[in-house]
Amino acid sequence: MKLVPKHKPFKKTKHGSIIQADSLDVLRDYPDSSVDLIMTSPPFALVRKKDYGNVEAEQYIEWFQPFAEQFHRILRETGSFVLDIGGSWNKGCPTRSLYHFKLLIMLCEEYGFHLAQDFYWWNPSKLPTPAEWVTVRRIRTKDAVNTVWWLSKTPWPKASNKRVLQPYSDSMKELLEKGYKAKKRPSGHDISTKFRVNNGAAIPPNLIAIPNTESNSFYLRYCEEKKLSPHPARYPAELPEYFIRMLTDPGDLVVDPFAGSCVTGEVCERLERRWVCIELVREYCEAALGRFVKDPKNTDRSESISQDNASYYKIPRPGVLWNGESADPLAQDGGKRRPHKPSGGES
Numbered sequence: 435m436k437l438v439p440k441h442k443p444f445k446k447t448k449h450g451s452i453i454q455a456d457s458l459d460v461l462r463d464y465p466d467s468s469v470d471l472i473m474t475s476p477p478f479a480l481v482r483k484k485d486y487g488n489v490e491a492e493q494y495i496e497w498f499q500p501f502a503e504q505f506h507r508i509l510r511e512t513g514s515f516v517l518d519i520g521g522s523w524n525k526g527c528p529t530r531s532l533y534h535f536k537l538l539i540m541l542c543e544e545y546g547f548h549l550a551q552d553f554y555w556w557n558p559s560k561l562p563t564p565a566e567w568v569t570v571r572r573i574r575t576k577d578a579v580n581t582v583w584w585l586s587k588t589p590w591p592k593a594s595n596k597r598v599l600q601p602y603s604d605s606m607k608e609l610l611e612k613g614y615k616a617k618k619r620p621s622g623h624d625i626s627t628k629f630r631v632n633n634g635a636a637i638p639p640n641l642i643a644i645p646n647t648e649s650n651s652f653y654l655r656y657c658e659e660k661k662l663s664p665h666p667a668r669y670p671a672e673l674p675e676y677f678i679r680m681l682t683d684p685g686d687l688v689v690d691p692f693a694g695s696c697v698t699g700e701v702c703e704r705l706e707r708r709w710v711c712i713e714l715v716r717e718y719c720e721a722a723l724g725r726f727v728k729d730p731k732n733t734d735r736s737e738s739i740s741q742d743n744a745s746y747y748k749i750p751r752p753g754v755l756w757n758g759e760s761a762d763p764l765a766q767d768g769g770k771r772r773p774h775k776p777s778g779g780e781s
């Protein structure tokens with residue numbers, strides 16, 4: 435597909451380009467059914483706003499509508515739209531906003547998208563926020579997952595989970611080694627002997643565990659060297675990579691309309707997908723150039739992740755510490771009154 439001349443690329447690479455513009459302006463000029471994957475993370479409706487500005491939860495759905503219209507129009511019948519969107523708290527209140535669920539319902543019911551699957555990106559390194567509810571009043575737990583809505587134009591987007599297999603867990607390996615009796619599970623599912631076949635790797639669940647802990651990447655070193663602020667809300671490269679691998683083939687076109695630091699573009703360049711990253715803020719585009727510098731030190735590659743079980747995250751079963759009742763009775767006001775001093779225990 436030809437790039438629209440009115441939007442001169444800020445940077446062109448072998449497989450793609452960064453465009454500094456309002457993505458609505460750019461996408462309006464795209465032909466119908468021309469894009470294989472829209473992989474993006476828009477500004478979330480956060481109470482604590484980032485530098486690039488965030489739309490309030492109440493206005494979010496309306497703000498998103500013109501984007502939704504363009505996304506649906508430019509996507510191929512076989513294409514997918516993957517939206518990483520974090521939840522949000524209601525201002526001054528220990529309750530959650532429904533905006534990302536409302537957005538999903540609007541995308542499906544008003545714009546005709548299909549929910550191919552809902553994914554949950556668990557960031558094990560998330561801090562316990564908002565501190566007021568989580569660490570001070572101790573009335574909520576840490577919010578550590580983003581929803582990732584995988585939407586499609588038809589119920590049959592092209593996809594293969596064989597592209598995103600993961601190593602077997604220790605218990606599965608043991609099972610494969612020692613074998614087990616085919617029997618009915620308590621859930622009623624019949625576990626046949628087919629499950630004993632070692633296929634070399636496991637089919638992943640829709641919970642994706644990736645810590646967002648980048649601290650010494652080439653991108654960050656580049657920003658420091660050029661005195662540019664790194665983007666404050668980057669997703670880890672493995673997140674777009676997961677969907678780019680599962681949903682596109684080399685040569686397909688991937689668009690990120692809220693590109694930020696252009697992680698999506700970096701992954702596409704490496705995987706030889708054609709790509710367009712559109713970002714409004716010039717400084718973010720300037721910093722993103724660091725992702726495409728040809729330099730022997732620029733070796734941030736997710737293939738370097740170890741293949742052994744060290745790459746597994748373990749979540750303890752909730753009951754591990756349930757040995758007796760806690761001494762503190764629950765506050766009858768649900769924590770409305772602030773405690774004089776925060777209660778102790780594990781934080």
Ligand SMILES: C[S@@+](CC[C@H](N)C(=O)[O-])C[C@H]1O[C@@H](n2cnc3c(N)ncnc32)[C@H](O)[C@@H]1O
Pocket residue numbers: 455456457458474475476477478486665667668669670691692693694695696697712713714715718
């Ligand atoms: C959550 S960030 C994306 C971060 C990105 N996924 C990364 O990993 O670096 C959202 C970005 O959308 C940009 N943005 C907001 N509205 C836009 C628009 N209309 N057109 C293009 N970019 C926009 C913001 O400037 C911000 O950088």
